[in-house]
Amino acid sequence: MMITLNINGETHAVDVDPATPLLWVIREQIGLVGTKYGCGIAQCGACTVHLNGAAIRSCVTPVQAADGQQITTIEGIRRNDGTLHPVQQAWIDEQIPQCGYCQSGQIMSATALLMENPSPSGEDIDRAMSGNVCRCGTYGRIRKGIERAAIVMAHEAVVEDTGNG
Amino acid sequence: MGKWTRRAFITTGLLAGGTLVVGVAIRPGNRSAKVARLIADDGETVLSIWLKIGSDNVVTAIVPHAEMGQGAHTTLAMMLADEMDADWSQVRMMEAPAHKEYANYALARGYELGDMDFPAFLIDTIDGIFLTATKQMNLQITGGSTSVATTGMIGMRVAGAATKAILLEAAAATWQVPAHELHARNSHIFHDASHRSAPFSEFATAAADIDPPAKPQLKSENEYTIMGTSPQKLDIPAKVDGSAQFGIDTVLPGMKYAAVKASPVFGAVIKSIDQSSIEDLPGVRKVINLGDAAVVIADGYWQAQQALDRLKIEFTASGNEGIEQSTIFQQFSKAMDDATENKRNTIDFKIGNTETAMAESSHFVEAEYKVPYLAHATMEPMNCTAWMHDDQCELWLGTQNPLGFAAEVAAAIEIDQENVIVHNQYLGGGFGRRAFADYAIQAGRIAVQVPYPVKLIWSREEDMRHDHYRQANISRFKASLDSSGKPTAWVNQFVDKHDPIEAPYIPYGIENQLIHFADAETHVPWGFWRSVDHSLHAFFTESFADELAHAAGKDAYEFRRDLLANNLRFRDVLDLAAEKSAWYEPLPGNRGRGIAIHKSFGTIVAQVVEVEVNNGKVRAHRVTCVVDCGFAMHPDGLRAQMESGIIYGLTAALYSDISIHRGAVAQSNFHDYPMLRMDESPQIETYIINGGGRVGGGGEPGTPAIAPALTNAIFSATGQRIRELPIKHHDFNRGNPGAKDIA
Incomplete structure (x- = not known):
C-alpha cells in the first residue's frame, strides 16, 4: 500500500504493509537511522519522534497512522540556518x-x-x-x-x- | 616521573606527505589481576598504540579501545596530548582496526585506515617487535575498567612523551641549538633565546630518523596541563544529532534483515522447523536452522520478526526443562551445606584463626544474603551485520573485544582469522555484555549461507532471554564480637567465584578471617556484568558490616571508621562521604541514611544514600559519592561514570530480577524487567579525592557500593534489614516505617 510521509519537511511515498511500525519505515525505507529500536513495545522511548509536534513512540505506531502527517526525527530538529536546536x-x-x-x-x-x-x-x-x-x-x-x-x-x-x- | 617498568618498544616511521608515525608496544610483564583479562592464555598481549602527526600538524591517536559511553577515547587522547604538549584542539582520535596483528599484518596489507600507507622499512621494524607477541593475541578488550589505568598510563603517555623527545631532538639539530634550550607547547616547539618557533610537523621528517628514548621522561602531576581537566568529550556532538553510527545503523547495498529465536531453554536444540507456516508471508527470503536457533531473513526487519513469531519451531528436550529459580537456590544451599559438612570449601582468603577467635567469644552475628541473576539490558539490543564475499567475512557491530570476536567467528565458520574483518561501531551500551561473541557468531553463520549482506537484530525479548547473566548467589556470614563490640572473627561462605579475585575481600582490620566458597554450577550462562563479582560481594560484605555495627550498638559510619585505622586511604574517602552527606543531621520520619564503601578496579568509592520509605514505596532522594581513583584524568568524565554506575546499581537493587522458570528466563522486556527512570532518579553529588599512586578504573567502581548503601539506609529508616535483592519483592507495609528513633 502506498503511504505518503512528510518527514523533516520532505515528502516520501513508500510502498509498505500499512501495519508496519513507523520506526522501521523511518529507519529502513527512508534511511534515517538516528531513531532507535529499543524494545518494540513503547517501554523505553528510544524510538521517540514527533507526529504533528507531539512526542510519540514510533515502534508501536503503524505507518498508516502517520499517512499525510508531519513527522520530525532527530535529523530534522536543527534550526533552519543549520545550527543546533x-x-x-x-x-x-x-x-x-x-x-x-x-x-x-x-x-x-x-x-x-x-x-x-x-x-x-x-x-x-x-x-x-x-x-x-x-x-x-x-x-x-x-x-x-x-x-x-x-x-x-x-x-x-x-x-x-x-x-x- | 610516572612508573612504568614493563617492557616497552617504541618505533618511528615516516609516511608519504611527511606524516610522522610513532608506535609503542607494551608487553605487560606483570600478570596482576588488573591486567589478567588482557593476557591470552599462553602468550603475552601487546597493547599497541600509534600516533601520527600530519603535515597539517594535527595529532591523531589510534587506540585499541571501544567507546561505549565511558569516555575512553577522549581521556586516552588527553593523556597522549598532555605528554606531547600538543594543542588539544588539534588532537584527533581513531579506534584501531580490529585485526589480529593489527599493528603489523593489517598495516602491511594496506589496511584501509584513512591515509595510512606504511612503508616497507617500517613494517620490518614493527614485525620484529610485534609478530611473535601478537601471534597469540586474540584479545583487544575494553573492560575491567582498564582503558585509562593500563592503556593510558603505560601506553598513551609513553607514546606522547617519546614523540615529544624526538621532536625536540630533531628541532635542536635543525636549529643547531642545545635541546635543553627548547620547549614544546601547543603543538609547537619554541627556542626563546632566538625567538624561533615552529609546528611539530616541521620536524616530522627529521624526527623519523631519531631513535626514540627507551624510557621517555613522563610528566609529574604538577606539570600536567590537560590531564586533570575536563574538556568536552569527542564523541558527544555526533550523539546529539543522530549521526553517531551504532552497529544497528549499518546500511550496505542489497542488505537483508534477519530475526533469530534461540531455544528458550539453555542447552536445547531445534528438533524441527515447519517452513510452510510462513511461506506465504511477504518479503520472506530464507529460513535457516542454526541448530540451536532459527533464523528468518526478509527484506525488512519487521517482516523477518513477524514471520519468525509465526514460524513453527520444535525444540528437543535438554534435561533442563524442570529447573526453577527456587531449585537453583536450593542447589546453592545444598552445595554450601555439603561443602561445609565434608570440609570441601575452597579457601579464598584466610588470616588468623577464626575457630580459636570464635571459641573465645560469646557474641555472634550470623546472616545469609541472596541475589538474583541479572541481565545487562543494553539500550541497543545485540545485533551484527555480516557479509561473506571474496573469501572474507566482514562484520559491522559494536563489540568490547574486536579481536576476540574475529577469532571466534573465524573458528565458527572455519575460515582464517585474517579473513574476518571487524568494523567496530559505537556501542549502545556494553556493561560486559558485548564481550561475548554469540551474536556475531550467529551473524557469521548466517552470512555464509547467503550471497548478500545480512543485518541480524535480536528482539528485546531475545536479548533479555539470551544474555550472559550476572550470577545469582547466596552468601553466608558469621562473625564474633568482643565485649567492646569490636569484631574478632569474620567467616564468609558463598558459591561460585569468578573475578576479580579480591571482590569478596574486606578493607577492615579484623584479625581473623576465613572467606571460602562452594562450587554450584548451573545451566544459566555466566557473564561479566558491570563490576563483575564486586556487584554482589559489596552488597554482601557491606550489608553484614552494617549488621555488625548494629549488633555492636555503634553508628554505622563510626564502626567502619574504627576498623579502618590502618587503612587511611579508605578512611579519608569514608570521612568525606560522611561529611558531605551531613551524616549526623537529623532526618524527618520515614527517612534514613545508609553508608557503604568498597574498592574495585583500584578505585575506592564510598556512598551515602538518603532514602524515604513511605506507604510501602522506597525512594532514594540523594546519593553522596566520594571516589578516589588515584588521579582523576577527566574529573567530569569520572563524575559521569559515578552517576552512571549509581543508576545502574540502583536499578538492579530496586527492580532487577532474572528468574528461571522451566529452564528458561521468565522475563522478556522492560515491562517485566523494569528500569529506574527519571522520576525516581536521585540527586547525585560526587566528590573526588586524588589520593595518588596507581590510577584506578572509572567505569565500574560506582556500581558495587550503591546497593548496600541503599539497603542500609532502608534499615535506618524502617528497621527492616534487606537480605535479598531486589528490593521490589519486599513488603514495607507490614512493618512500622515511622517508628525510627532519630535521636
Missing part, C-alpha cells in the same frame, strides 16, 4: 550522552516538552521524560539540560519579541 546544544554543554543510544529519543521527548511547556517545573520534566529509559543513567544531566535549554529558548523568545538583540 537549543536542546541539542544544552546536551553538549551539560555533557549528557554516554553510550548515546537513547539520546535521540531523549532529545525528541525534551523538545516536544519545551514546545508545549516553555518553562517546565521539575515535576513536569519528570512526567514528560519518564517514558525514556537511559541505561547509562544520565537522568540528572538530562534534567539540567532541559532547564538550560528552557532558559536559552526563553531568552531567544524575548529577543524575537523586542525585534533586536
